Amino acid sequence: MERLELKAAITVTDEGAIEAIAWPFGSADLTGDVIEKTADIDGDLPLPMLWHHDGAQTIGVWDHVEVTERGIEAKGRLLINDVARAREVRALIIEKAATGVSIGFVNRKSSVRRGGGRNLQSLTLREISVTPTPAHPGARVINLKADASATSKDTMENETTVAAPDNAAFEAAIAAVEKKAMDRLDKVLAKLNRPAVITDQKSDETVERKAFESFARRGVERMNTDEVKALTVSNDTAGGYLAPEQFLAEIEKNLVLYSPIRQVAKVAATSAGEILLPKRTGTMTAKWVGETATRTGSQPSYGQQKFDIYEIAAFTDISNRLLEDAAFNMEGELASNFAEEFGRLESAAFINGDGVEKPNGILANTEIETVETAAASISADDLIDLYHSLPAFYAANAVFAMNRKTIGDVRKLKDADGRFLWTDSLVAGNPSTILGRPVIEFADMPDQAAGAIPVIFGDFSNFRIFDRVGLSILRDPYTMQTEGQVRFHGRRRVGGAVSKAEAFKFLSNQA
Numbered sequence: 001m002e003r004l005e006l007k008a009a010i011t012v013t014d015e016g017a018i019e020a021i022a023w024p025f026g027s028a029d030l031t032g033d034v035i036e037k038t039a040d041i042d043g044d045l046p047l048p049m050l051w052h053h054d055g056a057q058t059i060g061v062w063d064h065v066e067v068t069e070r071g072i073e074a075k076g077r078l079l080i081n082d083v084a085r086a087r088e089v090r091a092l093i094i095e096k097a098a099t100g101v102s103i104g105f106v107n108r109k110s111s112v113r114r115g116g117g118r119n120l121q122s123l124t125l126r127e128i129s130v131t132p133t134p135a136h137p138g139a140r141v142i143n144l145k146a147d148a149s150a151t152s153k154d155t156m157e158n159e160t161t162v163a164a165p166d167n168a169a170f171e172a173a174i175a176a177v178e179k180k181a182m183d184r185l186d187k188v189l190a191k192l193n194r195p196a197v198i199t200d201q202k203s204d205e206t207v208e209r210k211a212f213e214s215f216a217r218r219g220v221e222r223m224n225t226d227e228v229k230a231l232t233v234s235n236d237t238a239g240g241y242l243a244p245e246q247f248l249a250e251i252e253k254n255l256v257l258y259s260p261i262r263q264v265a266k267v268a269a270t271s272a273g274e275i276l277l278p279k280r281t282g283t284m285t286a287k288w289v290g291e292t293a294t295r296t297g298s299q300p301s302y303g304q305q306k307f308d309i310y311e312i313a314a315f316t317d318i319s320n321r322l323l324e325d326a327a328f329n330m331e332g333e334l335a336s337n338f339a340e341e342f343g344r345l346e347s348a349a350f351i352n353g354d355g356v357e358k359p360n361g362i363l364a365n366t367e368i369e370t371v372e373t374a375a376a377s378i379s380a381d382d383l384i385d386l387y388h389s390l391p392a393f394y395a396a397n398a399v400f401a402m403n404r405k406t407i408g409d410v411r412k413l414k415d416a417d418g419r420f421l422w423t424d425s426l427v428a429g430n431p432s433t434i435l436g437r438p439v440i441e442f443a444d445m446p447d448q449a450a451g452a453i454p455v456i457f458g459d460f461s462n463f464r465i466f467d468r469v470g471l472s473i474l475r476d477p478y479t480m481q482t483e484g485q486v487r488f489h490g491r492r493r494v495g496g497a498v499s500k501a502e503a504f505k506f507l508s509n510q511a
Contacts, residue, residue: 016060016078016090020101022128024071032117040108041067043125048427049076050129051089053104054263055430056438059086062128072103074128089130098132104429127429260440261350264399264460265496269467275307277464277499309468309495310349310358312342315476317485338471338490350465350496351444359496362463363446363453367501370453370508377448377509378406378455380413380421386457386507387435394459394503399431399438401456403445410434410455451511458504468493 028034035041049060060083062076078086092098109122282301289295316337353361362368371389373382390398402410411422423433431438437457446452469492476487498504 016080016086017075018060018077019075020073020128021070022065022072022074022101022103025069026071028113028117032113033120034113034117035072035120035123037069039120040122041072041125043105044428046076047074047125048127048429049078050104050127050429051085052131053102053127053129057085058427058430059083059089059130065125065128072125074101076128092132093130098130100131102129102131103127104129260442261347261460261463262465264440265350265463265465266461266499267465267467270309270495271468273309273468275309275466275495277305277307279303279305279499305499307464307466307495307497308359309466309493311491311493312345313489313491314338314341315487315489317480317487320484320486323486334473334488334490338473338492342490342492346492346494347442348444350463351442359494360498362456362498362504363506365498365501365504368458368498368504368506369501370506372508373510375510376450378409378413378507380415382507383410383413383421383434383455384415386455386505387437390457390505391502394462395437397459397461398457398503399440399460400434401440401442401445401458401460402454403443403447404441405447406445406454407439407441409448410439448509450509453506453508455507456504457507462498462500462503463496464499465494465496468495 023035025035025037043065045065046061046063047065048058049062051057051059060076060078062074064075066073078090080086080090089098103125104127105123105125107118107120107123110118110120113119279302280300281303284298284300286298287296316334349358349361351361352363353359354364369389371382371386373379387395411420413421415421421434422439423436425432431440433439442456445456446454448454472491474489474491476489480487
């Protein structure tokens with residue numbers, strides 16, 4: 001499977017026209033990546049315009065993408081006359097709730113940058129998304145096409161409104177502002193990417209980075225008061241929680257990459273150790289009556305559903321010499337290690353968890369009905385039966401979930417007329433479909449075998465995920481000190497379970 005990477009701005013007219021710098025040259029994004037001006041950049045036009053990199057929410061197209069001296073510039077249009085979500089996104093842009101753009105691409109060639117990140121030398125664009133949280137702080141919209149019906153709120157903060165004949169002056173003003181901002185950003189990023197040097201003099205580096213570097217390398221006893229105040233502190237976690245906001249955001253992004261269920265499930269944060277959700281267990285019953293016939297009472301019934309929060313934990317030991325001498329991105333290294341393992345464990349539990357000190361996975365839910373294959377392996381008729389076994393209300397938003405091996409088997413299936421059930425997407429970046437519904441690869445789903453459940457079809461918004469603690473890191477300088485090492489403890493608290501069993505159907509192999 002290709003690894004689709006998301007990087008990164010935006011205003012819109014009444015017709016939905018957009019012009020944006022999707023990636024400015026000369027500076028790194030939040031992960032330290034830089035696209036070189038000489039990079040080989042290609043992609044098939046028109047590129048899909050997605051909402052927040054969601055392949056199921058195409059809101060428009062980018063008709064023109066050009067590599068200029070300033071960066072990757074794009075022109076496109078929201079399909080506000082045909083897509084309801086496009087109209088909603090236009091409203092978010094006008095109200096400044098979504099002011100960024102972010103590119104999705106496949107990295108073909110890159111090299112490691114000193115201090116963290118990569119120099120991207122060859123890539124293929126797959127999509128450009130409208131998003132409230134672009135990966136590149138410099139990505140922004142460069143032009144708002146005005147028309148007679150545009151209102152005052154169509155002009156975003158810091159924009160200069162000029163008459164149509166003065167477009168050249170307007171572009172010159174924008175370029176001057178951009179150069180000043182990019183020069184300042186380059187200086188900040190250059191300082192952030194330098195190896196940390198311990199001195200008694202004050203530095204212009206951000207207090208968050210200084211504080212975390214000091215905490216990781218030397219412990220809290222060497223941190224000054226200003227640095228402690230700049231940290232994010234979890235006051236309900238034993239031992240404290242020390243990590244800058246940018247570090248936590250990177251962990252969350254990596255967790256999404258390792259857990260595809262988060263792309264389709266309903267995710268929420270919680271401040272409690274368990275969640276109780278009201279649930280309707282019975283509905284009203286009505287009947288036709290005559291003019292003076294006796295009416296009968298009917299009362300819906302309600303209950304509660306409990307979601308428990310579980311904990312993932314791991315630790316890693318790093319030598320004192322490596323902590324003192326290493327000239328690399330300490331935050332990025334710890335983030336990558338913890339995120340990879342936490343994401344792998346979480347993804348497996350949401351599918352196969354048994355509820356014992358871990359979430360109760362989908363496959364462990366005994367209330368979900370099962371459709372059994374007519375033979376030992378899956379056939380086209382089995383998938384059609386599975387599709388129509390799910391109520392229409394849920395089928396309209398449902399997706400097929402299966403692992404890569406099962407996908408390979410399903411791609412070969414044909415109907416009675418010899419037509420393949422599998423349909424590849426005609427829009428780059430969008431998922432392939434079976435019977436018109438998207439297919440998502442879940443690595444933790446089982447292979448086909450007697451009695452196994454290799455396919456789930458359902459509306460995954462009815463699988464609820466609750467994040468209690470995104471990431472907690474505790475530095476232990478004592479336990480391993482006799483061996484010249486420092487131990488870092490990482491933990492995460494999360495819960496998840498099916499909220500409505502009727503929103504899912506299993507396809508099991510004949511036993």
